[in-house]
Amino acid sequence: MRAQSSALARGLTLAAGLTLILAACSSGGSGTPHQGGSAGLASCSTQGKANTCNSGTTKAGGTFTYVLEKNIQQWNVQDTNGNTFENGEALEVVLPQVFVPHPDFTVAVNTDLVTSATQTGASPQTLVYKINPKAAWNDGTPITADDFVYYWRTNDGKDCPPPPASDSTQTKGCLPQSTAGYDRIKSVTGSDGGKTVTVVMNKPFSDWKQLFGAGYPLYPAHVAEKLSGAKAGDAAHMTAAQLTQGWQYFQKTPPTKYATAGPYKMQEWVDNDHATYVPDPKWWGAKKASLQRLIFKVITDATQEPIALRNNEVQGIYPQPEVDLVNQVKDIPGVTYTIGNGLTWEHFDLNLHNPVLGKYTALRQAMFTAISIKDIVAKTVGQFDPAVKQLGNHNFVPGQAGYQDLVTSTGQGSGDLAKAKKLLTDAKFTGVGTALKTPDGKAVGPFNCRYTTGNQIRQSECQILQSDLGNLGVKVTIKPIGAADLGTVLAGHQYDIIVFAWVASPFPSANAQQTWMTGGGGNYGGYSDKQVDQLINQAVGETDQTKSAALLNQADKIMVDAAYVLPLYQKPTFLAAQTRFVNMRNNSTNVGPAYNTGEWGLKK
Amino acid sequence: MLAYTVRRILVSIPVLIVSTFIVFLVVVNSGDPVANFATSRQPAPSKAAVTAFARHIHADQPVVERYWNWITGVLHGDWGPSVQTNLDIGHDLFTRFRVTVTLVAAAMLIALVLAVLFGVFSALRQYSAADYTITFFGFLFLAMPVFWFAVLLKQAGIWINEQTGSQFLGTIGEKSPYLDVDTGWNEFTDRIGHLVLPTITLALVSFASWTRYTRASMLEVLDSDYVRLARAKGLRRARVMTRHALRTALIPLATVTALDIAIILGGAVITETIFQWHGMGEMLVQAATTLDVYRTMAWLLLSAVVVIGFNLVADLLYAVLDPRIRYD
Numbered sequence: 001m002r003a004q005s006s007a008l009a010r011g012l013t014l015a016a017g018l019t020l021i022l023a024a025c026s027s028g029g030s031g032t033p034h035q036g037g038s039a040g041l042a043s044c045s046t047q048g049k050a051n052t053c054n055s056g057t058t059k060a061g062g063t064f065t066y067v068l069e070k071n072i073q074q075w076n077v078q079d080t081n082g083n084t085f086e087n088g089e090a091l092e093v094v095l096p097q098v099f100v101p102h103p104d105f106t107v108a109v110n111t112d113l114v115t116s117a118t119q120t121g122a123s124p125q126t127l128v129y130k131i132n133p134k135a136a137w138n139d140g141t142p143i144t145a146d147d148f149v150y151y152w153r154t155n156d157g158k159d160c161p162p163p164p165a166s167d168s169t170q171t172k173g174c175l176p177q178s179t180a181g182y183d184r185i186k187s188v189t190g191s192d193g194g195k196t197v198t199v200v201m202n203k204p205f206s207d208w209k210q211l212f213g214a215g216y217p218l219y220p221a222h223v224a225e226k227l228s229g230a231k232a233g234d235a236a237h238m239t240a241a242q243l244t245q246g247w248q249y250f251q252k253t254p255p256t257k258y259a260t261a262g263p264y265k266m267q268e269w270v271d272n273d274h275a276t277y278v279p280d281p282k283w284w285g286a287k288k289a290s291l292q293r294l295i296f297k298v299i300t301d302a303t304q305e306p307i308a309l310r311n312n313e314v315q316g317i318y319p320q321p322e323v324d325l326v327n328q329v330k331d332i333p334g335v336t337y338t339i340g341n342g343l344t345w346e347h348f349d350l351n352l353h354n355p356v357l358g359k360y361t362a363l364r365q366a367m368f369t370a371i372s373i374k375d376i377v378a379k380t381v382g383q384f385d386p387a388v389k390q391l392g393n394h395n396f397v398p399g400q401a402g403y404q405d406l407v408t409s410t411g412q413g414s415g416d417l418a419k420a421k422k423l424l425t426d427a428k429f430t431g432v433g434t435a436l437k438t439p440d441g442k443a444v445g446p447f448n449c450r451y452t453t454g455n456q457i458r459q460s461e462c463q464i465l466q467s468d469l470g471n472l473g474v475k476v477t478i479k480p481i482g483a484a485d486l487g488t489v490l491a492g493h494q495y496d497i498i499v500f501a502w503v504a505s506p507f508p509s510a511n512a513q514q515t516w517m518t519g520g521g522g523n524y525g526g527y528s529d530k531q532v533d534q535l536i537n538q539a540v541g542e543t544d545q546t547k548s549a550a551l552l553n554q555a556d557k558i559m560v561d562a563a564y565v566l567p568l569y570q571k572p573t574f575l576a577a578q579t580r581f582v583n584m585r586n587n588s589t590n591v592g593p594a595y596n597t598g599e600w601g602l603k604k
Numbered sequence: 605m606l607a608y609t610v611r612r613i614l615v616s617i618p619v620l621i622v623s624t625f626i627v628f629l630v631v632v633n634s635g636d637p638v639a640n641f642a643t644s645r646q647p648a649p650s651k652a653a654v655t656a657f658a659r660h661i662h663a664d665q666p667v668v669e670r671y672w673n674w675i676t677g678v679l680h681g682d683w684g685p686s687v688q689t690n691l692d693i694g695h696d697l698f699t700r701f702r703v704t705v706t707l708v709a710a711a712m713l714i715a716l717v718l719a720v721l722f723g724v725f726s727a728l729r730q731y732s733a734a735d736y737t738i739t740f741f742g743f744l745f746l747a748m749p750v751f752w753f754a755v756l757l758k759q760a761g762i763w764i765n766e767q768t769g770s771q772f773l774g775t776i777g778e779k780s781p782y783l784d785v786d787t788g789w790n791e792f793t794d795r796i797g798h799l800v801l802p803t804i805t806l807a808l809v810s811f812a813s814w815t816r817y818t819r820a821s822m823l824e825v826l827d828s829d830y831v832r833l834a835r836a837k838g839l840r841r842a843r844v845m846t847r848h849a850l851r852t853a854l855i856p857l858a859t860v861t862a863l864d865i866a867i868i869l870g871g872a873v874i875t876e877t878i879f880q881w882h883g884m885g886e887m888l889v890q891a892a893t894t895l896d897v898y899r900t901m902a903w904l905l906l907s908a909v910v911v912i913g914f915n916l917v918a919d920l921l922y923a924v925l926d927p928r929i930r931y932d
Binding site: 073074162173177179252272300301307310311487491514521524 | 634635636637639640641642643648649650652653655656657659660685688689690691699755758759761762765771773774775776777780781782877878879880882886890
């Protein structure tokens with residue numbers, strides 16, 4: 001009996017051990033030649049292919065599960081609290097928008113919604129949208145100018161004002177994520193039975209193509225009118241209370257419960273888990289959905305995504321790439337992937353509230369010159385994406401119309417120690433290379449370099465900066481920030497040097513207002529230059545996009561000379577999907593790869 | 605025993621109040637969710653939006669007032685506002701509690717059964733090859749970090765799926781978002797398939813230590829006079845083992861199991877994150893990373909109640925397992 005028990009124990013031991021060993025060995029691939037990097041999405045990194053790569057004819061059927069990295073609690077993407085990437089992706093499947101940002105950073109008119117959208121006059125700036133005669137919500141109500149009026153009036157910051165102080169719940173009002181552009185509209189009127197929309201601006205708005213779309217789709221006005229008791233088709237006369245009711249409804253209600261207008265309709269939303277979409281038979285658009293089912297699955301831990309992809313629990317993932325994650329995906333058979341350069345860009349910021357950093361431009365220029373971005377790239381993102389290069393602009397990224405490299409020629413980011421030292425010596429700094437002192441004898445530093453704890457890449461960036469500035473005689477201490485404390489540190493100016501990322505926009509002038517202008521909401525380091533303010537304001541009001549970009553670049557040149565923020569590189573983006581599906585593309589703008597879900601399908 | 609139980613419950617109330625107040629102070633001072641809100645969005649929210657957010661989460665009130673409003677609100681079923689504006693914390697808490705209870709209960713049950721079986725077997729076969737094998741694996745599981753073991757198990761699960769050409773073992777979530785053939789049986793097997801890996805992960809850590817306790821306790825009891833007497837009286841070995849030895853040997857295990865509930869809930873944080881179960885563990889991680897004061901407090905309050913409850917159950921179990929213990 002004892003011998004039998006021992007044999008049993010040995011058998012169990014062996015089986016358990018074998019399973020774990022086999023599992024460990026199997027993680028390196030099953031022997032099937034993997035296709036990552038050789039087909040499908042791999043062609044997306046080829047110049048000029050961003051919008052057409054991974055194309056293919058589809059056949060009906062199949063389920064595609066795509067990962068969302070956060071839950072959705074608030075369904076009004078136009079609201080400041082609902083303005084999340086995941087919410088935008090989930091809603092753009094079912095709600096229409098006029099202009100859609102594409103993978104090459106251009107914006108294209110959505111011809112399913114409007115047959116044309118043009119600027120017909122410059123003074124006053126006049127925009128005319130011709131709505132597709134077939135366009136209708138899936139309850140049969142036509143999409144008309146009324147939907148545009150409702151959008152405008154809830155987003156202009158005036159017709160539906162923020163909640164009053166007396167409202168303890170702070171829910172009785174509208175808090176749009178941005179009023180930019182909508183606050184410049186004088187009127188929105190409909191004609192041709194509501195199928196032509198004419199927008200007249202009070203003040204010109206350069207980025208007019210971001211109105212009524214660009215990741216922030218239209219909601220059905222007739223739904224808001226009905227639930228608030230307003231007259232049907234008369235959004236122009238809805239009261240603030242009625243507009244608020246609609247706004248709140250769309251915050252709380254997933255689009256399973258109201259009329260939508262997309263190739264799919266949302267059939268089910270399971271909070272914190274998944275959304276299920278099925279083809280909408282009422283869809284009038286040129287391309288019909290071919291998948292039997294589209295699922296957006298919430299996976300909040302990016303490191304688990306490759307495992308789920310390998311186990312066929314999901315078919316597409318869009319995580320922030322890291323070396324281990326990319327290597328894991330490379331080893332999955334039947335999966336294709338692409339690493340692209342996104343609109344998110346990494347940068348070092350100096351805190352100009354620091355008396356020394358704020359006072360001496362030459363010091364800041366020297367610090368930026370001593371930093372080697374080449375080293376930073378090589379030791380971080382360059383390990384899995386050799387294409388990453390130094391970024392040369394604060395407002396545009398390569399690939400965007402208007403991008404000019406304004407930084408490299410100044411030597412900033414070159415790691416040229418001799419040049420950096422000369423800048424300091426010329427400015428009468430002493431102790432260069434040993435213990436740096438200002439011309440009036442004050443010690444320079446020690447400065448802290450702050451990064452979000454747990455972010456290995458940013459830790460390495462601070463370490464390289466520490467070493468580079470040490471060569472100038474500037475001591476730097478590295479001080480991590482708690483995972484949830486970045487906001488506290490930025491708003492409280494609790495840093496000398498900080499590394500984090502900004503998201504550029506296909507509409508750069510509105511972004512520039514926030515980030516670079518005096519007192520702008522994102523201008524944490526306290527940069528202020530009257531000329532820059534003036535140029536950005538001009539850019540925002542310039543209706544000619546080329547002239548607007550030129551004005552922004554003029555402002556950018558001044559900012560480069562001021563050495564306030566050193567752009568490092570565009571952060572890589574990473575899309576991986578099973579090769580049996582086609583038409584997914586790496587759209588690294590705010591709309592994400594889900595911008596064309598209607599085209600996704602099983603390869604024929 | 606009833607009087608004892610009531611007395612213990614009453615004593616727990618001030619403990620809960622003091623501990624929640626201390627934790628509330630710590631949580632409130634651990635970061636600024638308003639600054640986080642103001643800086644983490646692009647475009648940056650308007651000043652009106654930031655003010656509205658601060659008012660919504662009561663960040664404009666003094667800490668003591670906030671605590672008082674929270675604790676009195678909880679008594680009326682209002683768990684306070686979340687930084688996620690539409691989130692009902694109470695609903696979220698109890699939905700997630702159900703998920704965690706499923707996981708923890710399954711893990712504890714498996715761990716207990718295995719711990720008793722292997723612990724007793726190991727004690728009865730002291731210093732045998734089987735005893736050494738069980739001891740070896742016990743220490744191995746104790747030494748392995750949960751996150752590492754979970755990832756290894758996931759890989760094992762995928763390998764099994766690949767070898768069997770099925771997708772029985774799930775690595776994310778409590779169930780699949782859809783079933784090709786939606787029958788009750790398929791739904792049941794789907795849930796079981798998703799339960800296997802996280803349950804093993806969570807169970808094996810507790811199993812390892814509980815096996816050691818059972819073995820040690822059993823050896824001590826087997827060496828006691830009354831067991832020897834029972835054997836000398838001619839009672840059958842099986843009867844001596846089950847009625848006399850095992851019952852006494854289980855007393856320390858009851859204590860350890862009850863006390864370990866806090867550790868298991870801690871283990872569930874990691875397990876739920878890795879297996880993407882939307883339970884209490886994930887809730888704590890989300891609440892902490894978003895500086896969500898009232899959500900963190902809800903988690904802590906419920907966890908504290910569970911831990912206190914299990915300790916009380918352990919005390920009461922003594923009396924059940926050991927007739928010599930009586931509570932007045």
